[in-house]
Amino acid sequence: MPPPPPAVALRGIRVDFGDRRALDGVDLDLLPGTLTVIAGPNGAGKSTLLEVVAGTRAPAAGTRSAADRAAFVPQRAAVSDRLPVTVRDVVTVGAWGRSGRWRRLDADARRAVDDALDRLGLIPLASQGFAALSGGQRQRALLAQGLARGADLLLLDEPTTGLDAASAARIRAIMRAEADRGIAVVAVSHDPAVLAEADRVVRLEDGRVVGDEAR
16 A cells, blocks of 8 residues: 655755845645654744744744644643633634634534534633733643644644643654554644654754654
C-alpha cells in the first residue's frame, strides 16, 4: 500500500519582513499520523513557518498545499478579557468548522465540544468565564477548541510554555493521542519533554531547514 499523501506540502517557501528574510527556500512535507516538532533558536523563523503551514501567512514565494481542515492553537488566546464568554463558548468556536459559523450546532458538533471539554478536563469549568482562567486552563481550552474542529491537521505554537507540570503533561498526552489516531500534529516548541515525544524534529536556523530527524 502506498504511503498517504502529506497533510501539508511546502515547496520553496520564502517570507520577508522588510529587509529581513524570515524563511528562505523551505521545502517540507508534514505527514499524517506523525507528531512533528519545529525547533530552533529565537528568531529562526519557527512561528512564521507555523503560520505558513496554517495558511494564515502568505509567502512571498513558493507553494503550499494542505489538508482541507486545520486547527491552529496559538500560544496566547486572541480573546479579550472584556468579553463575557465562557469556556464552553470558546471551545464551541472550534465546532463552527463542522456546522458553519453562527449556525446552530448539530448533534455531532455538540458531541465534539463535549468530548473536547472532557478530554482536557474542562467539564467542571465549562460555564466559567474564560477571563477567570489560569494560564494553563486557558491553554487547555484553546487546545479543546482545536480538537472540537475535527481537523486533519493540528498546529500548536509553544503549547506547554509557562504551564504547570500537570497541564503540560495533559497537553503532551493529547498531542500524542491525536498523532496516533492519524492526525498530522505539528508543534513549535523548545520544551525537552515535547521534543522527547516527537516522531520527527525539524530544526530551523536563519529561516532555513538545517536538520530533519526521524525518531
